[in-house]
Amino acid sequence: MPARVLALAILLATAPVLAAEQNGWETSGDFRGGWFAGETRARDGGKSDSDAFNARLRFAVENSFSNRWAFRTRAAGRFSSEQDGTRAYLRGYAGNRTGAAFGDITLDEAYFSYTAPDNGPRMRIGRFQTVFNLPGVAAKSLDRDDSPNTDVTWTDGIHLEMPLAAGWRGHAIAEHRQRQGTGLARSPLDFDDGDSRISAFLGAENRQAWGPSPSAWCR
Numbered sequence: 001m002p003a004r005v006l007a008l009a010i011l012l013a014t015a016p017v018l019a020a021e022q023n024g025w026e027t028s029g030d031f032r033g034g035w036f037a038g039e040t041r042a043r044d045g046g047k048s049d050s051d052a053f054n055a056r057l058r059f060a061v062e063n064s065f066s067n068r069w070a071f072r073t074r075a076a077g078r079f080s081s082e083q084d085g086t087r088a089y090l091r092g093y094a095g096n097r098t099g100a101a102f103g104d105i106t107l108d109e110a111y112f113s114y115t116a117p118d119n120g121p122r123m124r125i126g127r128f129q130t131v132f133n134l135p136g137v138a139a140k141s142l143d144r145d146d147s148p149n150t151d152v153t154w155t156d157g158i159h160l161e162m163p164l165a166a167g168w169r170g171h172a173i174a175e176h177r178q179r180q181g182t183g184l185a186r187s188p189l190d191f192d193d194g195d196s197r198i199s200a201f202l203g204a205e206n207r208q209a210w211g212p213s214p215s216a217w218c219r
Helices: 002-019 214-218
Strands: 025-041 047-063 069-080 104-115 122-128 155-163 168-176 198-206
Touching: none
Parallel strands: none
Antiparallel strands: 025 047, 047 069, 069 104, 104 122, 122 155, 155 168, 168 198
16 A cells, blocks of 8 residues: 555656646645554453554645636545555545545545735635634634544535734634534534534634734843
8 A cells, every 4th residue: 555655646746747837727735644553452451453554645726717716626535554445536425424534535625715905805615624723622622623634524615704803804614514424523413404514613813923022022
């Protein structure tokens, strides 16, 4: 399996050169992999261990067809030395409840975006990535973190970002949930009920530094 991952990494490195000749299209990609090992000890004293080379490969193309509008799509795959076959698909749900399984190849981005001038409102509609991490204990239950580590997950819906006041920006996300899951929700949360397929997320952030600048302390 590592040989296959290496071949895909070489393809990723050469693809931007080939695609650069296409007018208006930009390409990008990334590769992340490592050797993962772990040991589990059960309450009855039994032990089990596992080790594998796991990797994620992603390749994206994007076109800004106007000053305000753009389209972006990205293929992502998860691979492991212990995977059972390779599957490519395009559907609303992932290979398991927590995201794409090892051996899965799919699109984790396919969206149109709009950016207003002067740092105004922004919008994405389609399939995209959302990351809102909160520090501390709250991050374990209140964050949104698509595709961490070597995972492949996504958000299907619409994301609206708008300026508020004093450096604050607001975020509103309306998402369509699949019963089989796409990675953000873990048991016992589920979306088996048809009336629970639409969810919403509201947030606000301020990335401006507060207080005196570090240079002020050095005077």
